[in-house]
Amino acid sequence: MSRYSWLSERLLPWYREHRRELPWRRTTNPYPIWLSEVILQQTRVDQGLAYWQRFMEHYPSVTDLAAAKEDEVLKLWQGLGYYSRARNLLTAARQVVERHGGHFPADHNALLQLKGVGDYTAAAIASIAFGIPEPVVDGNVYRVLARLLLISTPIDSTAGKREFRERAAELLDAQAPGDHNQALMELGATVCTPRKPLCHQCPLADKCLARAHDAIDRLPVKVGKTKVRIRHFNYLHIEGPQGLVMERRGPGDIWEGLHQLPLVESTKALGSKGLLNSLRTFLPGAVPTARSERVVHVLSHQRIQAVFWRVSIALEPEFSSDRQWVPKDRIHSVAVPRLVERWLNGELPEKRV
Ligand code: SF4
Structure with a gap:
């Protein structure tokens, strides 16, 4: 059959x-x-x-x-x-x-x-x-x-x-x-x-x-009408006793004002070594421990290729009014893009790195 x-x-x-x-x-x-x-x-x-x-x-x-x-x-x-x-x-x-x-x-x-x-x-x-x-x-x-x-x-x-x-x-x-x-x-x-x-x-x-x-x-996507931009997103899942680190997206880009996990955007897909290099400046002392499969998220003009990385940290990340710990029982009340929601809901399989 x-x-x-x-x-x-x-x-x-x-x-x-x-x-x-x-x-x-x-x-x-x-x-x-x-x-x-x-x-x-x-x-x-x-x-x-x-x-x-x-x-x-x-x-x-x-x-x-x-x-x-x-x-x-x-x-x-x-x-x-x-x-x-x-x-x-x-x-x-x-x-x-x-x-x-x-x-x-x-x-x-x-x-x-x-x-x-x-x-x-x-x-x-x-x-x-x-x-x-x-x-x-x-x-x-x-x-x-x-x-x-x-x-x-x-x-x-x-x-x-x-x-x-x-x-x-x-x-x-x-x-x-x-x-x-x-x-x-x-x-x-x-x-x-x-x-x-x-x-x-x-x-x-x-x-x-x-x-x-x-x-x-x-869907469906047509190149004739729209030039599709491919972007590579690396989301960082940083968890501690206070909850999860989340940040608010700034103006001038997709999902303005929504929350997300801290994001490292790269020009190409990163493996764990590539991510580690990027983290040296973004979040010193952080080490990736697990990752999701690469997920493709289609928007009308963009194709986001995203990986969610669990990282352990040696130092607290820098906080501001746009980045903070969100207690676990509040995470699902924060507005996030569907892509991030899928990760937070446990819908994306992960493996150790
Ligand atoms: S979008 Fe999916 S569910 Fe809706 S009509 Fe088309 S095939 Fe059916």
């Missing part, structure tokens, strides 16, 4: 109960499915439905479309924009007739050879019409996967495209790839929306890492 069988067990029943009833979902004929995919790249479902119906009335089969005049096709396409797509539609229909005798090939690579058919469309036709286990990754799927699996690799980067495709392939239900792909797209279109997703209606809510880490609004 796949390690992601829980996904299908939740997603497929949800899809079968909640999906929007659309005519191209009632068939496994690749022609209407292909037509719907091409049209829906241009427009929303409510508007696209009328175009799809008009095309199906004029050209009930791929052979009818292949015999059409280009002007007619462009006229029917009018209002959708990107007219090269309408021309590609016609060329692809003619290729299906000339190369494949009027039958769409049941093969992902052969589908990719058709004019205007990219990875997304080929995977959609292959999985929905022919039950071939190819993952479909469209904008909706990027969003659902980024949130569900807490992936902060930008979706418009080469590395991101590769990573999302790999993860989508891992998650794919090979027994029902068509419904699986459509269910993920439908979830993204109707529940896991870009703004204000309806998490309380989501069948995956209790497995969603972005929800658990309060990162929904920050």
Whole structure:
């Protein structure tokens, strides 16, 4: 059994109960499915439905479309924009007739050879019409996967495209790839929306890492829009009979006014030796004794890579109005960023150094 069988067990029943009833979902004929995919790249479902119906009335089969005049096709396409797509539609229909005798090939690579058919469309036709286990990754799927699996690799980067495709392939239900792909797209279109997703209606809510880490609004990440700055935070957990040393964050940076553990920010990730060097000036005599795993915390413009270090101290740290001992029974009443809260709640595993 796949390690992601829980996904299908939740997603497929949800899809079968909640999906929007659309005519191209009632068939496994690749022609209407292909037509719907091409049209829906241009427009929303409510508007696209009328175009799809008009095309199906004029050209009930791929052979009818292949015999059409280009002007007619462009006229029917009018209002959708990107007219090269309408021309590609016609060329692809003619290729299906000339190369494949009027039958769409049941093969992902052969589908990719058709004019205007990219990875997304080929995977959609292959999985929905022919039950071939190819993952479909469209904008909706990027969003659902980024949130569900807490992936902060930008979706418009080469590395991101590769990573999302790999993860989508891992998650794919090979027994029902068509419904699986459509269910993920439908979830993204109707529940896991870009703004204000309806998490309380989501069948995956209790497995969603972005929800658990309060990162929904920050995912998915796009480089095109925002240049992401990577920062390395080393938090120092200094505990004594008086409680825990905490400091307030100053102005002009993220989390202004919130409290945190004393922070050493470095230009690269530090090991225990590197931290020890930094502590020589920051907190003389302090020695790291344990550390958390590196945690990635995603903000809209920044990616924080944080490690929490337990340190023992020879001297009291310097105190000011912004840095003080906080008694243990008061720690949870102090406002801290979610990242620090995870450490204070014991949610981050640690190991000795
Ligand atoms: S819980 Fe919310 S954010 Fe997570 S996948 Fe579901 S709808 Fe999207």
